[in-house]
Amino acid sequence: MLLPDMNLLPALDALLREGSVTGAATVMNVSPSAMSRTLARLRRVVGDPLLVPSGRGLTLTPRARELRPQAAAALGQALAALRPPPPVDLADVRRDFVIRTNDGVAVVLGAALLARAAREAPGVRLRILPEGDEDPAALRDRVDLDLGALPETPPDVRTTHLADFRYMAVVRSPERGPGACAPLTPADFAALPHITASRHGRARSVIDDRLAELGLERRVLATVPTFGAACFLALDTHAFAIVPSGFAERAARALRLTVHEIPLRLPPVAFDMTWHVRHDADPAHRWLRQTLVELTGDGEVLGGMRPAAE
Structure with missing residues (x-):
């Protein structure tokens, strides 16, 4: 469908509100001759004279009177659609x-x-x-x-x-005896089995690569889908749970777990x-x-x- 020139809408509204070419020209800030040409275009588009001579002035046709509220409403909706949204009260x-x-x-x-x-x-x-x-x-x-x-x-x-x-290792607090709070060595870290969290069940990661560089190997006891499950398994097993640093600290505050830095050069995780x-x-x-x-x-x-x- 071929749309009419929507730039005519403000002029139509001004003509129907003012009831004169001169008044509409003043509202639209154009010359009377330019508004007269616009009225001629509107007459062709609408199929109605809109404004006709009456004594010394002009008067609206019946069709123009019908269109006046429609034009005003349409222009108001168009202006509202083109304005930035008002501030939102959260x-x-x-x-x-x-x-x-x-x-x-x-x-x-x-x-x-x-x-x-x-x-x-x-x-x-x-x-x-x-x-x-x-x-x-x-x-x-x-x-x-x-x-x-x-x-x-x-x-x-x-x-x-x-x-x-970064990832940390958490373990049941009494598990490693009196030295439980001492820093881990790579050998200490590899000595206990590990529980890892992986949505896809992957047991191997960069941790295994870094241990291999030191001639060490770990045993992954289980993979689970969530870090919470890994921590709860660590409570009841002789194993490290490998979880993100922020999660490890919160788990240690809520559960009987001790947090250890992983003694390997691991890249940060974005x-x-x-x-x-x-x-x-x-x-x-x-x-x-x-x-x-x-x-x-x-x-x-x-x-x-x-x-x-x-």
């Missing part, structure tokens, strides 16, 4: 945010994020989904925010680096925030992203994680 926002991440991030950041939401946006509810196939396409429709590190992202997905973390471009200008989503930036910049919230700025 206290009035009612929104579910779907966040895809692992239980380690949920434990480290979840309570602080919920506390901020309760103060600033009480109508916000978090729906935390477990990591799965890490498909960025889910950000286009099903997932509002991904917290972790996606291996590759398409051009329509934004990523911000928030922090880095912790990113990823979302689809459709959310860039969304005020509520911007609040969520900014809140996470602030929380990950707080050393007390992150625990053993390092903010991206460090």
Whole structure:
């Protein structure tokens, strides 16, 4: 369907409101001759004279009188659609945010994020989904925010680096006797079996490569899908659970576990925030992203994680 020239709408509204070419020209800040030419175009488009001579002036035709409220409403809606959105009061926002991440991030950041939401946006509810196939396409429709590190992202997905973390070893507190708080040596670290968390059941990692460089080898007793499961297994087994630093500190406060630095040269693990471009200008989503930036910049919230700025 061929659309009419929508630039005619303001002129139509001015002509019908003013009832004269001169008055409409003043409103539109154009010359009377230019407005007269515009009226001629409108007559052709609408199929009606709109304004006709009446004594020394002009009067609206019946069709023009019918169009007057329609033109005013249409112009008002068009102007509203083209204005920037009004400021959003977060206290009035009612929104579910779907966040895809692992239980380690949920434990480290979840309570602080919920506390901020309760103060600033009480109508916000978090729906935390477990990591799965890490498909960025889910950000286009099903997932509002991904917290972790996606291996590759398409051009329509934004990523911000928030922090880095390292892995730690946690073990049942009395397990290693009087010297339990002493720093581990690589041989100590390899001596006990390990429990690792992997969504895909992978038992080998960079830890094995670093141990092999030292002529050492570890025994992976089990792989589990979550860091929480790894910690609870460590409570009842003679094994180290390998978990992220911030999670390790919180687990040790809640459970009878001791945290140890892993005595190997391990690369830091990136912790990113990823979302689809459709959310860039969304005020509520911007609040969520900014809140996470602030929380990950707080050393007390992150625990053993390092903010991206460090």
